[in-house]
Structure formats: C-alpha cells, structure tokens
C-alpha cells in the first residue's frame with residue numbers, strides 16, 4: 001500500500017513537468033530547440049537551457065542582460081532572444097540527452113518551458129571501395145559502416161535454394177555485426193511470397209529488414225536518420241526459373257529458325273526441279 005502511494009507520488013511529480021519528445025538528429029547536423037510552453041515566459045527572472053538530469057547549464061539569460069553561454073557550448077549555439085529558442089550546432093554522439101528549458105519567475109517559481117530528448121545517430125558510410133576490406137566481402141555486394149563508433153557490416157547471404165523451371169524457393173540471411181534476420185522467399189508462377197524478414201531492432205534504434213521489390217531482394221539496414229541497403233536479384237538466385245520474357249525470346253528464335261529452314265529447303269527443291277525441267281527439254 002505504502003509503495004503504491006510512493007509510486008503514485010512519483011508518477012504525479014513526473015506528470016507536472018513537460019514530457020520530452022524524442023528528436024533524432026544526424027551526427028554533424030544542427031537542431032533548433034523551441035520553447036513550446038510560451039505562456040510560462042511571463043515575469044521571467046532568469047531563463048536557462050540545461051542538459052540532462054543533473055541540469056548542467058548550457059545557457060542562462062536574465063532579461064535585459066546578454067545571455068551567458070557556458071564554456072562547453074561556446075561557439076556552437078545560437079540563441080534567439082525574441083522567443084528563447086536555441087540552436088545546437090554540429091551535434092556529436094556525446095550531445096545525446098535531455099535538454100530542458102527552465103524558467104525562474106520573479107515570484108521564485110521554477111517551471112519547465114520545453115523538454116527534448118535528443119538522440120544523435122551516425123550515417124551509414126559506404127566503404128565498399130576500401131581495398132583492405134575486400135577479403136571480407138567476396139560474397140557480398142556492398143560493405144557499409146555507420147560512421148559512429150559501433151561499426152557493423154551488413155551482409156546478404158542466400159542459402160537452401162530449391163530451383164526448378166516452375167518454382168523456386170530460398171532463404172536469405174540479412175546480418176549486421178550485432179544481429180541478423182532470416183527470411184524465406186518462394187516464387188511460383190510469377191508470384192512471390194515471403195515468410196519472415198520483419199523489421200527487427202539490433203542495437204537500440206538500429207534496424208534490419210528484408211523485403212522483395214521489382215524482382216530483387218533488399219536487405220535494409222537503418223537507424224532513424226540514415227539507411228542503406230544490400231540487394232540481390234532473384235534471377236541470380238533462381239537460374240532455372242523461366243520468366244515469360246525469356247520464353248517469348250525463345251519462341252521468336254524458334255520461329256525465325258523454322259522459317260529460315262523452310263525457305264532453304266524450298267530453294268533447294270526449286271533448284272532441283274528447275275534442273276530436272278531443263279534436263280527434260
């Protein structure tokens with residue numbers, strides 16, 4: 001009972017603050033943090049943007065004075081005096097965290113005017129040109145690394161292929177350093193079906209997914225700000241599967257060959273007949 005009361009109190013005291021919306025930012029980019037509760041900006045004694053739970057100060061301003069930017073942020077923030085929004089520039093992974101706008105009013109009340117949970121994520125970098133890695137990629141199409149510290153090498157490999165002229169099925173494994181997913185594809189009579197391969201989270205906020213699109217298998221490695229994909233065409237896996245295009249080409253070839261043969265045979269017969277007629281004269 002006592003525990004429930006305490007829990008209830010905790011929930012209530014949380015609810016009094018502003019809940020933080022999560023914003024994903026590409027490493028190296030800027031983000032503009034706005035004041036969302038503009039109504040609390042009355043009778044302001046002092047205003048601060050703070051970082052994380054310990055409320056490390058980013059910037060403080062007392063209306064009428066110049067804003068004070070704290071040393072860790074000097075040169076990389078822009079403050080809009082008119083609406084109290086702050087732009088953080090060239091974000092790095094270490095800048096991930098909760099930013100809160102804290103207002104102290106003339107009467108001494110402390111309230112929150114905005115709260116953001118910022119997550120900085122790296123971009124996936126294509127390193128398939130790098131020779132030192134070429135030994136690793138003999139069976140893969142591309143080698144990609146996110147530019148964050150956690151490198152991962154997504155691979156797309158095919159196994160258990162069953163292939164004949166009317167149907168083909170195979171399993172693909174789409175993998176990064178931290179996780180993998182399997183998916184089974186079947187092609188019957190020009191229709192594709194898939195089992196598995198749903199989006200799955202490996203390291204937090206990083207995903208793998210497999211799907212089929214325009215006769216290719218796509219292995220998609222993504223985070224919230226960047227993605228990359230490895231692909232394999234189904235034709236390269238299912239060699240025997242006859243597609244209608246292939247069939248018609250074959251048909252045309254057969255026709256041309258047959259017509260050619262008939263013309264040649266007729267020509268031979270005609271010449272033979274002519275010779276016979278000439279001999280009879």
Ligand SMILES: *[C@@H]1O[C@H](CO)[C@@H](O)[C@H](O)[C@H]1NC(C)=O
Nearest residue numbers: 023031032033034035085116
């Ligand atoms: C702040 O407002 C600007 C302009 O209205 C908008 O472009 C930006 O996305 C907002 N920032 C956030 C973190 O929502």
Ligand SMILES: *[C@@H]1O[C@H](CO)[C@@H](O)[C@H](O)[C@H]1NC(C)=O
Nearest residue numbers: 032034035080082083084085
């Ligand atoms: C606050 O002011 C800045 C600079 O004048 C502007 O870029 C930004 O969009 C404003 N934010 C909102 C929420 O209006």
Ligand SMILES: *[C@@H]1O[C@H](CO)[C@@H](O)[C@H](O)[C@H]1NC(C)=O
Nearest residue numbers: 126127128129141142143228
């Ligand atoms: C990655 O590199 C390969 C080989 O150089 C290239 O074919 C492919 O288009 C590149 N992909 C991206 C997304 O740059």
Ligand SMILES: *[C@@H]1O[C@H](CO)[C@@H](O)[C@H](O)[C@H]1NC(C)=O
Nearest residue numbers: 162163164165166167168169
């Ligand atoms: C092709 O393979 C499928 C399953 O792998 C099988 O059901 C089908 O009978 C086979 N067809 C032929 C013509 O061999």
Ligand SMILES: *[C@@H]1O[C@H](CO)[C@@H](O)[C@H](O)[C@H]1NC(C)=O
Nearest residue numbers: 159171172173180181182183
């Ligand atoms: C995926 O397939 C591989 C090899 O075919 C197997 O070792 C692995 O356990 C499978 N993973 C899952 C999640 O089914």
Ligand SMILES: *[C@@H]1O[C@H](CO)[C@@H](O)[C@H](O)[C@H]1NC(C)=O
Nearest residue numbers: 165166167187188189190191
């Ligand atoms: C293949 O599909 C076509 C139309 O999509 C249908 O008319 C035909 O009966 C199908 N053949 C088989 C063997 O299922």
Ligand SMILES: *[C@@H]1O[C@H](CO)[C@@H](O)[C@H](O)[C@H]1NC(C)=O
Nearest residue numbers: 218220221222223227228229
């Ligand atoms: C890969 O996944 C991302 C995020 O889910 C999505 O925006 C993108 O369009 C996908 N790309 C492909 C080729 O499927």
Ligand SMILES: CC(=O)N[C@H]1CO[C@H](CO)[C@@H](O)[C@@H]1O
Nearest residue numbers: 126142144218228229230231
């Ligand atoms: C790295 C890679 O293979 N990227 C490809 C992802 O898919 C798009 C089309 O959907 C291609 O244009 C990219 O080259």
